[in-house]
Amino acid sequence: MSRAAKPAADPAGRGRTATRVKAVEEARDQLGRTAKEAVPADPPSQPQEIRPSSQVTLAEVQGHEGVQTFISLADKYLGEIGYTEHGFRHAGLVAKIGFNVLHRLGFDDRMAELAAIAGYLHDMGNFVSRSLHSQTGASITYDLLRDLGMSYKEVGVILAAIGNHEEEFGTPVNPVGAALIVADKSDVHRSRVRVKDPTLFDIHDRVNHSVEHSFLRVDSEQRTLTLELTIDTELAGVMEYFEIFLSRMIMCRRAAEHLESQFKIEINGAKLL
Ligand SMILES: [Fe+2]
């Protein structure tokens, strides 16, 4: 019986090696781990397009038991360590200003509502710890929003906004985050000071206490975001204001640029920026 001819010998195993190399290259291609991945993708021309929308409303978020509990705890615990008010007043105001910023700058209604939701939730992480509260807040928010049925795309936008709202690590990465930064930093007011005895005020209390009126004016046509403050200079000087708020103002300027607008500040009627 004749035998089939044997394949040619391959003592160095070159055939097997070539096959393995090809398989690895194919796998890397599928994972996008080739030199091609270094080529930056074109940014989307309309970053405000977020689909699919889940239509979870601010009212639903406000009604969630976890949200109510955690905001209330955050405010209580910050009070224990001597911080200004960070409760429902601050959450509600930042939500409202954030909505207003995007709405007046021409973003769609859903994007403005996401800014309101991010604004309402942004300081919730303070009940875990003041340090890194933007990061812990984002982690806690994930479960709550998924619990309400929000889509991953929208949850992603809100978590990025919350995770980036503090000046130590924050950068405006999407319109919701930019609106949140400006809204949050605009809430400077004497009603936030908890210490009753002025002789015990620290610089934050003194500056907040000196602010009799604060308002973020959004001019849709000029695309300007102007923080208008009325300060009682008997209680704190304008320099003191800038001493503690300079980094926040720089962050607001970057946030406004992200929204293709300009951040301005007026104190007692004088334009300072
Ligand atoms: Fe915060």
Ligand SMILES: [Fe+2]
């Ligand atoms: Fe805040």
